[in-house]
Each structure stands twice: as structure tokens, then as C-alpha cells.
Amino acid sequence: MINMAGPFERFRGEFPRQPLNARRVASALEAPGCQRRxxxxxxxxxxxxxxSLISGTPRDRQxxxxxxRGIQFEQQVVDNGMAEIVSLARRHLGxxxxxxxxxxxxxxxxxxxxxxxxGAQMNELRARLTRQRLEEMLTDPAGAYNLIRHAMTRLDFGxxxxxxxxxxxxxxxxxxxxxxxxxxxxRIDGRADPTKASATVRQTAVYVLxxxxxxxxxxxxxxxxxxxxxxxxxxNLSFRPTAVTVDIDxxxxxxxxxxxxxxxxxxxxxxxxxxxxxxxxxxxxxxxxEIAAAAMAAxxxxxxxxxRFTDGCVSCPLFQHCRDEAELHHSTARLGSAVAGACGxxxxxxxxxxxxxxxxxxxxxxxxxxxxxxxxxxxxARLAVGGLA
Amino acid sequence: MxxxxxxxxxxxxxxxxxxxxxxxxxxxxSARPLVLVGYxxxxxxxxxxxxxxxxxxxxxPRCIVVPEPRNRDLRFDALAAFATEFLAYLSxxxxxxxAGMCLDAPQxxxxxxxxxxxxxxxxxxxxxxLRADGDGPVPPSVPLAGKHLSFFGGFMPGSSxxxxxxxxxxxxxxxxxLPSEDLNLAALLGWIDPPVGMDGPEAARxxxxxxxxxxxxxxxxxxxxxxxxxxxxxxxxSEASQAAIRRELEDEIxxxxxxxxxxxxxxxxxxxxxxxxxxxxxxxxSDRRVWSNHCRRIAEGxxxxxxxxxxxxxxxxxxxxxxxxEGLQREMAWDDPLVMAAVVASGEALAGRxxxxxxxxxxxxVNGRAVRRPLITIEPTLEFTRPTGTxxxxxxxPGIALEVLxxxxxxxxxxxxxxxxxxxxxxxxxxxxxDEVVLSPYGxxxxxxxxxxxxxxxxxxxNFEDDSQESQ
Numbered sequence: 001m002i003n004m005a006g007p008f009e010r011f012r013g014e015f016p017r018q019p020l021n022a023r024r025v026a027s028a029l030e031a032p033g034c035q036r037r038x039x040x041x042x043x044x045x046x047x048x049x050x051x052s053l054i055s056g057t058p059r060d061r062q063x064x065x066x067x068x069r070g071i072q073f074e075q076q077v078v079d080n081g082m083a084e085i086v087s088l089a090r091r092h093l094g095x096x097x098x099x100x101x102x103x104x105x106x107x108x109x110x111x112x113x114x115x116x117x118x119g120a121q122m123n124e125l126r127a128r129l130t131r132q133r134l135e136e137m138l139t140d141p142a143g144a145y146n147l148i149r150h151a152m153t154r155l156d157f158g159x160x161x162x163x164x165x166x167x168x169x170x171x172x173x174x175x176x177x178x179x180x181x182x183x184x185x186x187r188i189d190g191r192a193d194p195t196k197a198s199a200t201v202r203q204t205a206v207y208v209l210x211x212x213x214x215x216x217x218x219x220x221x222x223x224x225x226x227x228x229x230x231x232x233x234x235x236n237l238s239f240r241p242t243a244v245t246v247d248i249d250x251x252x253x254x255x256x257x258x259x260x261x262x263x264x265x266x267x268x269x270x271x272x273x274x275x276x277x278x279x280x281x282x283x284x285x286x287x288x289x290e291i292a293a294a295a296m297a298a299x300x301x302x303x304x305x306x307x308r309f310t311d312g313c314v315s316c317p318l319f320q321h322c323r324d325e326a327e328l329h330h331s332t333a334r335l336g337s338a339v340a341g342a343c344g345x346x347x348x349x350x351x352x353x354x355x356x357x358x359x360x361x362x363x364x365x366x367x368x369x370x371x372x373x374x375x376x377x378x379x380x381a382r383l384a385v386g387g388l389a
Numbered sequence: 390m391x392x393x394x395x396x397x398x399x400x401x402x403x404x405x406x407x408x409x410x411x412x413x414x415x416x417x418x419s420a421r422p423l424v425l426v427g428y429x430x431x432x433x434x435x436x437x438x439x440x441x442x443x444x445x446x447x448x449x450p451r452c453i454v455v456p457e458p459r460n461r462d463l464r465f466d467a468l469a470a471f472a473t474e475f476l477a478y479l480s481x482x483x484x485x486x487x488a489g490m491c492l493d494a495p496q497x498x499x500x501x502x503x504x505x506x507x508x509x510x511x512x513x514x515x516x517x518x519l520r521a522d523g524d525g526p527v528p529p530s531v532p533l534a535g536k537h538l539s540f541f542g543g544f545m546p547g548s549s550x551x552x553x554x555x556x557x558x559x560x561x562x563x564x565x566x567l568p569s570e571d572l573n574l575a576a577l578l579g580w581i582d583p584p585v586g587m588d589g590p591e592a593a594r595x596x597x598x599x600x601x602x603x604x605x606x607x608x609x610x611x612x613x614x615x616x617x618x619x620x621x622x623x624x625x626x627s628e629a630s631q632a633a634i635r636r637e638l639e640d641e642i643x644x645x646x647x648x649x650x651x652x653x654x655x656x657x658x659x660x661x662x663x664x665x666x667x668x669x670x671x672x673x674x675s676d677r678r679v680w681s682n683h684c685r686r687i688a689e690g691x692x693x694x695x696x697x698x699x700x701x702x703x704x705x706x707x708x709x710x711x712x713x714x715e716g717l718q719r720e721m722a723w724d725d726p727l728v729m730a731a732v733v734a735s736g737e738a739l740a741g742r743x744x745x746x747x748x749x750x751x752x753x754x755v756n757g758r759a760v761r762r763p764l765i766t767i768e769p770t771l772e773f774t775r776p777t778g779t780x781x782x783x784x785x786x787p788g789i790a791l792e793v794l795x796x797x798x799x800x801x802x803x804x805x806x807x808x809x810x811x812x813x814x815x816x817x818x819x820x821x822x823x824d825e826v827v828l829s830p831y832g833x834x835x836x837x838x839x840x841x842x843x844x845x846x847x848x849x850x851x852n853f854e855d856d857s858q859e860s861q
């Protein structure tokens with residue numbers, strides 16, 4: 001079976017697979033240009049498991065308190081027939097929703113109507129139902145559901161089908177579809193944590209793009225799916241919801257471009273030695289030797305995939321591994337984008353210092369330019385030590 | 390990035406140890422700081438879980454814990470316990486001199502900027518207006534402490550009322566790791582102050598493994614320890630067993646927060662090892678003035694804080710922020726040859742040796758009058774490429790302003806004195822032949838401050854189409 005599979009499956013081998021979700025697709029936007037990450041994403045490798053196997057430390061879980069709070073807030077917002085969402089949508093999206101006809105397409109809501117459907121089949125079913133509901137929305141606006149919860153859409157990520165669960169789809173009378181995302185981080189005095197807000201925006205862009213593709217499949221123009229989305233957040237420290245509308249058009253376009261590049265990730269694997277693949281993950285209770293051997297094999301499999309180490313890498317599960325590697329190779333990237341940018345084509349710290357202290361003559365024009373900047377820094381350092389007026 | 394700092398980062402990575410960016414200490418270090426560390430419940434910054442504080446490192450730090458952080462009453466009980474001691478600490482700094490200025494000001498020391506933001510922006514913000522009467526009253530010390538915390542939340546560059554350990558250390562040392570890794574105090578200290586037998590990266594890795602400095606706790610610890618203890622607390626049927634669980638929680642919290650507490654003191658030690666910069670005392674003087682005014686407002690019941698500043702307030706604070714950032718950079722450069730070297734490396738300042746001085750040179754000004762404009766010729770140590778007409782100031786005497794004249798092919802820089810050393814009484818201030826001088830872009834600031842912002846500048850005009858109803 002493995003012989004039949006594509007290059008990504010061959011690369012992943014027996015290592016655990018983790019179906020991609022919106023967050024992980026969005027993180028492709030966060031790590032642009034990292035070929036290592038792109039290949040691992042396209043191969044749907046379980047990154048947390050890989051990261052903790054290599055570094056030997058268990059990956060941080062999410063705090064149970066944060067999870068509980070998120071669930072509580074979402075519950076509060078959608079209680080009473082999504083009354084809160086409806087009123088926020090009327091106010092913030094300017095929607096006229098004279099009559100609310102809503103539908104929950106979550107797995108738990110469908111289980112009764114479709115007994116025995118589980119796992120991948122359930123995803124498939126939900127995606128099909130979402131498509132039907134969307135078709136109805138566009139053909140018969142007066143009678144169709146106009147508020148859909150937990151809709152499921154599909155997105156193609158380099159040949160891998162990603163299932164995306166949306167919080168809420170709101171449908172306006174004038175034939176537009178809006179995406180509503182519910183988050184539990186607070187908006188304090190009109191401001192939300194910028195890091196979390198931008199992560200949310202990138203994640204919502206994935207939903208919008210997948211819906212636009214679905215609309216196109218149905219035969220509707222993709223812009224029936226509005227890029228102005230509504231994000232529902234708690235006000236200050238309470239559970240009272242408020243909403244902000246954000247136009248995420250820019251992120252949707254960026255994501256579209258990024259996704260178009262993913263299939264080319266297979267080309268990265270073309271130049272990797274034949275037979276390079278991740279090891280099987282050691283079973284629970286495996287001996288230390290077995291784990292060490294697997295970690296070694298995993299490191300070996302990653303080695304031919306070029307990483308792009310930058311400031312944003314701290315949030316990646318493979319951070320520690322890539323950091324060790326950058327350190328081992330004396331890479332200027334280890335010092336962050338600012339230093340790496342200043343060093344330009346000189347990527348080795350030892351070489352950069354040799355240029356700075358003129359122990360080495362620059363060979364190329366770009367090296368000469370870098371050398372002059374670094375030499376200036378070195379001269380300034382000597383100046384200060386020698387005594388500056 | 391500044392060429393000097395780039396070079397220093399490379400050196401730090403190669404030598405596996407942080408490199409000094411300054412030769413002086415540019416933050417005021419109080420003789421009696423209040424070191425404060427704490428946690429809130431994950432995902433819920435309003436749910437205070439624990440605070441730990443103290444004023445000397447020898448003492449066992451004081452610690453409060455909230456066995457159920459989501460319970461408002463328990464939270465305020467704990468906050469009241471903190472508030473009492475916090476207010477007692479602050480009251481030590483209320484003695485005034487004849488001019489009405491407090492003799493000294495308090496100093497809060499926190500491990501990282503996130504803790505400072507949390508204490509001022511969340512704990513202070515959401516306790517300062519609580520009522521001590523009416524429905525659900527809170528102890529009166531809580532809103533008072535909230536006002537003080539709000540005051541400490543609004544610090545400006547150059548102020549040492551709140552000392553953020555990571556910020557202070559990164560201003561004084563350059564590590565060989567990512568800037569985002571410098572936000573971890575334990576890792577940062579690993580680079581700056583590695584224990585014997587370890588190099589920087591090793592010690593930093595070691596530091597990363599210790600519990601987080603807050604205000605977010607370790608999610609694994611949340612799941613493995615905290616969740617269980619909170620459940621046990623709920624299940625406990627007697628006050629005695631609840632108290633026992635509370636003690637157990639306190640022990641756990643102490644274990645989690647102690648590394649951050651110790652690291653704050655280590656950070657202070659490192660900063661203390663540097664000689665104090667010259668302009669530090671005037672900056673601390675201004676901190677004392679700000680503190681005195683705040684105390685007066687508190688005493689008169691006028692200490693109000695806006696949740697959302699008005700556009701004029703915003704524009705004013707932006708102006709103050711810019712002026713103070715600039716002022717701090719200027720004073721640091723004057724005080725510290727290494728900071729000035731960075732300015733030279735960036736090309737903004739000119740360093741070199743005086744090879745000719747013509748004190749009696751006269752030129753005609755635009756009105757045709759003859760004016761005395763002494764000329765000095767400098768052989769630059771590092772290439773200087775700023776254009777003709779650039780105004781520079783002598784770093785040792787910033788009152789002397791010079792203008793760069795057109796240069797010839799020799800590579801020498803000629804500059805004429807505009808003010809400060811061009812009349813017979815001041816001519817002696819000119820540098821002499823052979824002196825090593827630095828001409829920097831930092832002149833003595835104008836004495837009269839710029840006028841206040843009165844009308845809303847266009848940058849702060851509000852778009853009234855924005856919905857801002859729910860923010861009220």
C-alpha cells in the first residue's frame with residue numbers, strides 16, 4: 001500500500017498521522033518559506049508527537065482551565081437559539097434577519113438522525129449536508145436555513161483533504177454568506193490581545209477560503225461569501241459577548257497563493273535521498289533505547305529538509321530541534337531575523353566574525369557589503385573599549 | 390539592526406555568553422524594591438490564582454493563593470491580604486521634604502512585561518473602581534491598591550518606578566538567541582549569568598525547563614496538579630480540610646513561583662554590578678515627582694484613571710512617550726561610551742581626532758554681517774557619510790552645536806561651530822588639537838517644553854462610524 005502512495009505518504013511512513021485542521025492550515029501562513037514545515041504539513045505528520053519524540057520532553061498540553069472557559073463562553077453565546085449571535089449579526093453585520101431558521105450540523109446533533117455513521121464518514125456526511133444547505137441558501141433564500149452552526153467544509157492542502165469545522169455561518173437576506181467565529185479571549189476596553197487576534201484572523205481566512213471554493217463548486221460566484229467576518233469575544237472579564245467585524249480579504253488572498261504553492265512541496269522531496277522517511281512512533285512503554293533510536297531516525301529524516309529558522313519559530317513543535325540544528329551549523333538565523341538580515345548572504349557566524357575582524361577577505365560583492373557593515377560594528381566596539389570621548 | 394548590536398550578537402553566539410551593550414547601569418535600583426510575581430488562571434486573566442512578593446531576598450517571600458480563582462469573594466479576600474501589605478510598603482515612601490516632594494519613591498520589580506501589563510492593565514484596571522459599600526462590597530484596601538497598581542501600569546520610558554527584569558536586562562546585555570527567547574527571564578539570565586561550569590546556551594536551556602515566571606502558569610502543571618487540588622478543595626467537607634488543601638496549594642505555588650522570584654533578585658544583582666549612569670539621578674527625581682503627585686491625588690481622592698483615554702489624552706501621552714524615548718536615548722548615549730559607540734556605528738554620530746582648530750574664523754551670515762564661526766577639522770575613525778549641513782553636538786559638551794561643511798576628497802570632515810563656543814567667553818570650550826571627540830546628534834534639549842495638545846490632532850480623529858457602544 002505504501003508503494004502506491006504519493007511522495008508525502010511515503011515520507012511519513014508509519015509515523016502517526018494527524019488530520020489537518022484550520023489552525024494548522026493557517027500556520028502555513030505563519031511559517032512561509034519553511035520547506036521542512038510545508039512537507040510535514042502536506043504529509044499530515046503529527047507534529048506534536050514528532051517534536052516531543054525528538055526533544056524528549058512532552059509537548060505542552062492546553063490548560064484544562066482555558067479549555068473549560070472556551071467551552072463555557074461558546075455555550076453562553078449559542079444558548080437560547082443563538083439569540084446572542086442573531087442580535088450581534090443584526091447590529092454588527094447590518095443583517096436583516098427577520099426570521100431565524102437555524103440548523104446544527106455538529107457530529108453530536110447528527111448522530112441521532114444518522115446512527116452508525118462515525119469518523120471519516122461523519123465528516124463526509126457533514127460536508128455533504130453543508131453543501132446541500134448552502135445550495136438551498138443560494139437558490140431558495142426565503143425557505144432555507146439562514147444560520148448554520150458547525151458547518152463542515154473541505155479544503156485541498158497539497159492533495160490532502162482537510163475538514164474544517166466552522167463556528168457559525170450566517171446568511172443574509174440579500175444573498176451574502178458571512179462567517180462568524182467565536183473566541184474566548186477577552187476584548188478589554190475595546191482592545192483584544194493582538195497576537196491572539198491575528199491568529200484568529202488567519203484561522204477565519206481558512207474558513208472563508210474553503211467556503212468560497214464550495215460556492216464556486218456549486219456554481220455561484222465565490223464572492224457570495226463575504227470576506228468581512230464577525231468575531232465574537234467576551235467583553236472585559238465577563239462572559240457577555242461583543243463582536244468585531246474584520247475584513248480579512250488580504251489574508252484570504254495570501255492563503256490562496258500559499259495553498260497554490262503547496263503541491264510544489266513534492267518537489268522538495270524529489271531531491272531528498274530515496275527511502276528517506278520518518279520512523280514508526282515507539283509504542284507506549286517502549287524502552288529508552290528504542291525511543292532514542294526512533295528519535296535519531298526522525299532527526300535523520302528531517303535533516304535533508306531545509307528549515308527556515310526565524311523569530312516566529314518559537315511556537316512550532318519542532319522549535320527545539322531546529323534551534324539545536326541552527327546552533328550546530330553556526331547559523332546566523334539562530335540570532336533572529338534582524339541579525340540574519342544584516343548578515344545577508346553570510347550565513348555562518350564564524351565566517352561573519354572573521355569578516356568583521358578582517359581575518360578573512362570578502363570574496364563576492366555581497367560578502368564585501370556585509371563585511372563593511374560588520375567591520376563597522378567591530379570598529380565601534382573597539383572604539384568604546386579604547387575610550388570614547 | 391544596529392551594526393554594533395549585530396556584531397555583539399555574533400560575538401555572544403560565538404563565545405556562548407551574553408555581551409555587555411552598556412558600561413553603566415541606566416535604571417535606578419531602589420534600596421528597598423518590592424519584587425512581585427504571580428499567576429492567573431489560564432485563559433482568564435481576571436481570575437487571580439497567586440501572588441508572591443517581598444522586599445528583601447533573605448526573607449521568605451509572602452504568598453497568597455486563591456483555592457478557587459473563579460470565586461469572586463475568595464479572590465477579593467486574597468487581594469485584600471495583598472493590598473494591606475502593598476499599601477504598608479507604599480506608605481513608607483510618603484515622607485515629604487519642605488517642597489512637598491516625597492523623599493524616595495517605591496519600586497516594583499516584576500519578571501517580565503506580561504506580568505507588568507497584567508498587574509496594571511487587568512488587576513489594577515478591574516479593582517480600582519470597585520465599591521466598598523452597596524451590593525457585593527469589597528474591602529476598601531482593594532480598590533485603593535487597584536489605583537496604585539493602575540498608576541504603576543502607566544510607566545513611561547526612562548522611568549524606574551516599575552522595573553521589568555527582562556526589559557532591563559536586554560537593554561544592558563546582548564544574547565546570542567532569538568529576541569523572542571529573551572522574553573523568558575530564566576533563559577535570559579542563563580546567557581548573562583551562567584552558573585559555574587555551564588555556558589550561556591546550556592544555562593538558558595536549563596532555565597527554560599524551570600516553571601514559567603507568569604502570569605501564565607505551566608499548562609502541564611495546571612492539568613496535573615492544580616486541577617486536582619481545586620477539585621479536592623470543592624470536595625472538602627470541613628474548614629480544616631479546606632485549610633489543609635489551601636496550604637498544600639500554597640506549597641505547590643511557592644515551588645512554581647520561587648524560581649521567578651529568585652531570578653528577579655539575580656537580575657537586580659547583575660544590574661547592581663554596573664556603576665550608575667550620570668543622568669540616572671535626574672530621571673529618578675522625575676519619578677519621585679510623579680509619585681508625589683500621585684500620592685497627593687490619592688490623598689485628595691482625585692486619583693482617577695480612564696479606561697479608554699480620550700483622543701487628546703492619547704495624543705498627549707504619545708507626545709510624552711516620544712519625547713521621553715528620545716530623551717532617554719540621548720542621556721544614555723552621553724553617559725555611556727558603549728551606547729555612544731552604537732550611535733557612531735549607525736552612522737548618526739561622528740567619532741574622530743581633531744587635527745586642526747581655527748578659533749578665529751569669521752564668515753558672513755545671510756544678512757551680510759561678519760560672525761565668528763570657529764572651524765575644526767576631524768579625521769574620522771569610522772567613515773562618516775551624513776550630508777553637508779547636518780547639525781551635530783559635541784558629546785562632552787552638548788551645548789556646542791556644529792554644522793558639517795562640504796568635504797573634499799581627503800576624507801577629513803570640517804565642521805563650523807554654530808553656537809556654544811563662538812564668543813570670547815566660551816571659546817575655551819573648543820576641543821584642542823589631537824583630542825579624540827565624538828559629535829553626536831544629541832544636543833541639550835530645549836528648556837521650554839512644547840505646548841500641550843489642545844485640539845485633537847488629525848492622527849487621533851475618531852471615525853464615528855465605528856460602533857463604540859459596547860465599550861461604555
